Amino acid sequence: MKTILLIGSTGSMGKAALSGLSHHTIITANRSGVGAEYVVDITDENSLRSLFEAVGTIDAVVNTVGYCEYGSFQEMTNEQWRTTIDSKFIGQMNIVRIGSDYVRDGGSFTLISGILSVKPIPMAIADATTSAAIETFAKCVVFEMPRNLRVNVVNPTVLxxxxxxxxxxxxxxxxxxxxxxxxxxxxxxxxxxxxxVITVDA
Ligand SMILES: NC(=O)c1ccc[n+]([C@@H]2O[C@H](COP(=O)([O-])OP(=O)(O)OC[C@H]3O[C@@H](n4cnc5c(N)ncnc54)[C@H](OP(=O)(O)O)[C@@H]3O)[C@@H](O)[C@H]2O)c1
Structure with missing residues (x-):
């Protein structure tokens, strides 16, 4: 039995994660606070620090938050790119960067990407690009993680x-x-x- 912080627990992917983890002690968080125990905005460093400080020491963090803007490359604005990068890439990276002080030796971070990183479709270039970025981050950061902390990414197709x-x-x-x-x-x-990167595809 592990104590797991699940960020984005009320979303579709959060519920999918919960289905495989419900036999553990789950601490839930999201941005609105509706249906979750803690409020956090993963795009805000201070908010993440406050969350980890409030929750205390845990065995694992599972994040299923990664907001993406959709549009064609010609139409996507700088702001739309920035919004997507701040959530799906920087937000998830900061969960590992800030959260690593609060996870027990040998504990883990599990992040979210998505199948579009390897199967691109129109209008989803920002989702695909940031999904690939977080996968590369996970592959690289493990060489620098202290205390045998683990980092992995789940890459699902559409639910x-x-x-x-x-x-x-x-x-x-x-x-x-x-x-x-x-x-x-x-x-x-x-x-x-x-x-x-654990790919779940049909
Ligand atoms: N759904 C799929 O089929 C699927 C497949 C592959 C990959 N993915 C990826 O999975 C991720 C989540 O998708 P989803 O379908 O689960 O989305 P969703 O149903 O809209 O859920 C998003 C969750 O994140 C929370 N949230 C949103 N912004 C937040 C923030 N800044 N800080 C903290 N919590 C925040 C939401 O709660 P509140 O709004 O209440 O705060 C909600 O719990 C995305 O990156 C998506 O690309 C999804």
Whole structure:
């Protein structure tokens, strides 16, 4: 039994992660505070520091937050790129940077990317690019993590539970059930892998 901080617990991916981790003690957080125990904005360094200080020492952090703007490359503004980078890349990187003081020896961070990093589609260049960036970050940062702390990324295809939202922009993709993605989060938290990207595709 581990104590796990799950950021983004109320979202579709957070619920998928929860399905594989519910036998642990889960501490939940999101930005609105609706349906979660703690409030945090992962794009705000001070907010992240306050969260970890309030939660205290834990065994693992699972993050499923990574807000993305969608549009064609020609239309995407600097602000849209910045918003996506601040959440899906810098926000997740800061969870590891700031949170590593609060995770027990041998504990883990599990981050989120998405299948578009390897299967690009129109209008999703910022999601795809930042997903690839966080995967590269995880592969590299493990060489510098103290106390055997582990870092992995789950890279799922679209969830069955999210098909109504994303299906139209993803013709030819096969959705997977959240419980299957939950098992990838479970492997990352309960296993010994580090610096890995666990792809869950159909
Ligand atoms: N859904 C899919 O099929 C799928 C597939 C592959 C990859 N992904 C990736 O998974 C990630 C999450 O997607 P999702 O579908 O789960 O989104 P979602 O359903 O909109 O959930 C987002 C979650 O993050 C919280 N949140 C939003 N901004 C936050 C912030 N700045 N700080 C802290 N919490 C914040 C939300 O809670 P509040 O708004 O209440 O604060 C909510 O709990 C995205 O990066 C997405 O690309 C999703």
């Amino acid at each position: 069955e539970e999210s098909w109504d939202t994303y299906g139209e922009m993803m013709p030819g993709f096969q959705a997977v059930p959240g419980v299957l993605v939950g098992k990838a989060f479970q492997r990352c938290v309960e296993g010994f892998i580090s610096g890995q």
